[in-house]
Amino acid sequence: MSGGPIGYYVHHHGEGHRQRARAIAARAPGRFTLIGTGVEHLSGPFDTVELPDDRPFDRDDFDGADGEIVRPDALHYAPIHHEGVRERTRLVASWIAERRPALMVVDVSVEMAMLARLCATPTVYVRLAGARWDAAHLDAFRGAQALLAPFDPRCETADAPDWVRAKTFYASGLGSYSAASDRTDNVVLVAFGRGGSRTTVQDLDDAARATPDRQWRVMGPIGCPSPAPPNLDVAGWIDHADEEIGAAGVVVGGAGDGVLGAVAACGKAYVCIPEDRPFGEQRAKAEALDAAGAAIVLQRWPQPGEWPEVLRKASAIGTRAIAGFHDRHGVAKAAATILDWADR
Incomplete structure (x- = not known):
C-alpha cells in the first residue's frame, strides 16, 4: 500500500x-x-x-x-x-x-x-x-x-x-541535535535523563566543592543541595538539552540514547557512568565507548578527590572517536x- x-x-x-x-x-x-x-x-x-x-x-x-x-x-x-x-x-x-x-x-x-x-x-x-x-x-x-x-x-x-x-x-x-556553540571549557555539565539515576544531591555537592576551578551545571530531575557551593547550578529539566551539551567543556552522564546521541553529535569530552538498566543496555554502549577510547568510562560516581584527574583525562581525549558514534x-x-x- x-x-x-x-x-x-x-x-x-x-x-x-x-x-x-x-x-x-x-x-x-x-x-x-x-x-x-x-x-x-x-x-x-x-x-x-x-x-x-x-x-x-x-x-x-x-x-x-x-x-x-x-x-x-x-x-x-x-x-x-x-x-x-x-x-x-x-x-x-x-x-x-x-x-x-x-x-x-x-x-x-x-x-x-x-x-x-x-x-x-x-x-x-x-x-x-x-x-x-x-x-x-x-x-x-x-x-x-x-x-x-x-x-x-x-x-x-x-x-x-x-x-x-x-x-x-x-x-x-x-x-534532533544542535551544533556546538559558545563552548566554555571550564563548564562541567551533568546530564540526567528521564530514566533515573543512582547519583545523589550529595554526590553533586562533593564534586563541585572538590573542583572549585570548574563551573558545574546540572540538568535533569534531581534536587539541589542547600546550601549549594557557588560553582554549582542545578537547572532542572531543560527542553533543549543538546544546546547545553554543545556549550559544555566536559559532559558527565549515563549511556542513555538521548545523552549519548547529543554528546556524540557535538563531539564532547565525555565521562560516562552507565546506569543500571534492564538487559544491560547502558553497559553495552559504555563498553563500546571504552573499547574505542571515546570516553572515560567509570562504573561508579568518583570520590571527591578523584574528580580533578577524571576531568583532566576526559579533556585530554580527542573528539574524533566519540564523534564516530554519531551518523x-x-x-x-x-x-x-x-x-x-x-x-x-
Missing part, C-alpha cells in the same frame, strides 16, 4: 523514544501518527494518539514489573484488571481498524508489537542495545518485518544471534528505510 499511514508507538519511559519519533516523523510530513502516553503535546508534521498510562497509579518507584504470578512467555508486562491497559489496547486497535496503516513502528513494547500483528499490521521493531534474548523479545523480533537499532553496530553485544543481526538496520544519530545522516537513512518498508 504505497503512501499509506504509518503508526509509530512511542514508549513513555526515557526521552530517547520521543526524540527518535519526532526526528523520523518530521522527514515524512503527513505520513506518521505518534501513539503513546505523553505524545499529545509534541508538535510537528504528524498526528498523535494519546494513550492512558499503563503504570500502577499507586507507586512512585515503578520498576516495569506487572506483579503477576502467571504470564505468557511472549509478554513482559501484562497486568490484570488495569483499566489503563484495557483502554490503550482498545485505542490502538481502533486506530488500526480505522486508518489501516501500511506499517507500525514499535519503539518499544513487545505487547504493542504483538497487538499490531494480531491486527494484521506489519511491524518494524526498534531494538535497543543490550542482551535482549528472552522469549518475549525474540518473539517480537521474529514477528517483525525488520528491526531498527538506534545505535552504532559497535554497541552490539557479542552474543547477539546471527539472524537478529541480519534482520537489523543500524542507525545512530536518531535525534549525521542517521535520521534521513532511518526515515527512508521505514518508508521503503511501508511502501513495499
